[in-house]
Amino acid sequence: MLDKALMNDRLIFDKKTQSFLAILTAVALLVSLLNTFVPEGHILHCSTFTVTLLGKYLCYALLAVSVDLVWGYLGILSLGHGAFFALGGYAMGMYLMRQIGDRGVYGDPLLPDFMVFLNWKELPWFWHGFDMFWFASLMVILVPGLLAFVFGWMAFRSRVTGVYLSIITQALTYALQQAFFRNEMGFGGNNGLTDFKEIMGFDLQSDATRLGLFLCTALALGLGYMACRYIVCSKLGRVAVAVRDAESRTRFIGYRVDKVKLWIFTFSAILAGIAGALYVPQVGIINPGEFNPINSIEIVIWVAVGGRATLYGAVVGAILINYAKSTFTGWLPDAWLFALGGIFVFVTLYLPKGVTGFLNRKQEQLA
């Protein structure tokens, strides 16, 4: 019996994954129907505001899944994934800025408003190409991926692990935040990028575009989740867990631990970048605040609350905590960080496997 249960976990489409995909599909369909076909004012109507809010949560869920892949399965406590998320967001933001064209306040056909304001005469070289969606999409993947690769290459090769690694990931996102704050960097400084008009010709304010973005996010989450699931069910996934639990042992049986870490870390950063790119058109702004080190810590808390090394736990944690945050900040805005800290302490002490681990245990006890 135990054998069967354990072997079942190794199937890519195990029970939990099936449930996850079913729920995700159901939510996507239901939200679409309730938003499009139920008239406004009806009690069952799902407002576009809610659609976008849900879309935002799903972006966070994808981000949390990417963190769970490296933290839950590989043991790398990255406190810098917010940076990859933000970089993906900036790449998308640059595309959206270029889409504004001459509809900006200053009406310059080429330069975004903030550049006109700074008296810049030409577009900086790194803004070229971002008028094309395919190019921006490529950058959404390449920029976070490349940064993660270079960072990981240096860190993992010199065997920086544990707290030290966590600290330098914090330093990374902090350094980027400082850099992006500067006007001379050419990313809109303090204000970031905003006032977007359209994406691929679709009006960003329209209900249909909003719903489309939500559905794209649901699709990205589903695909990203399955990609991670494929990795963790493969032999590489078992090597990753081996690295997490006994790193030097893994090295002695012949695995190149640094490369295992490097590739999974890079992949995870790309997922985080994609999440960021989907986030920006839905919230309508990206600024250096997204690099805030606190954000990266929050992501880790989502995963811890939901339950590590399950993937679905990350999704549950991200949605639960962000729902709580939306509710709580409307009510007592200043106390949120204290509440979050409290939740984290509580979960660490009483629910070591997170909310989903707790529910699983309850379910087993009943069965």
Next chain:
Amino acid sequence: MSAMNFIEQIRQRDRVFDFIQPQASSRLDVSHGNILYLEDISVSFDGFKAINNLNLYIKEGELRCIIGPNGAGKTTMMDIITGKTRPDTGSAWFGSRINLLELDEPEIAEAGIGRKFQKPTVFENHLVVDNLELAMAGNKSVITSLFARLSAAQKERIDEVLETIGLKDNKYRLAGSLSHGQKQWLEIGMLLMQNPKLLLVDEPVAGMTHQEMDRTAELLKSLAGQHSVVVVEHDMDFVRSIANHVTVLHQGSVLAEGTMDQVQSNPKVVEVYLGE
């Protein structure tokens, strides 16, 4: 850097390019009879000499026991052979062609040296069968691992090893749930999956019952011949039951070498052990 090496290689007409050369394990040259050469090795930690001018040779197919009081440097010696610790001076060769001091841990493992740790370290969160799968010899690159599927022959090999280490009925158990002795065997099984030429086994019977010890002795003896085995052990009865050749280590260098009887009657050895 690598371009320089490449040019260097082209200039040496008598040499085969490194990338055409077969894998390290098939480069192993034991035609001189010895599989391991440790010469004049010294290591110090913060000024304390853990290994002091150590010389040790292991013959091919030999089963060698290394004994010595706590802190004699036995584990440190294994750390040096497997690339975990770099010696301050001296040389370490695997066969007469592979310089161990130029390789890192995975390369040494790939070259054909396997190691069982003093503290049993199996992958607790993996099934027994997964532990063996992970240890299996073969391409261990990231991409191959991502798409790896066990072939029928590989599954058979895993079952064979499970049989050898007596864990057949525990194939699908979590390694973390095994008893202490079973973990030790699983670790030996993982060594076998690696199919190394040289096995380094650090204190395999620590914490075992007498029955378990006997099984382990059988297991290790059956391995010698096809493999060279170096066993570090405290338990004298156990050492007597498996080894015909024993090396005594003391304060980081070899104190005596010979058969168990010779060694035990050596006055220097007696002094060290009685003084303990």
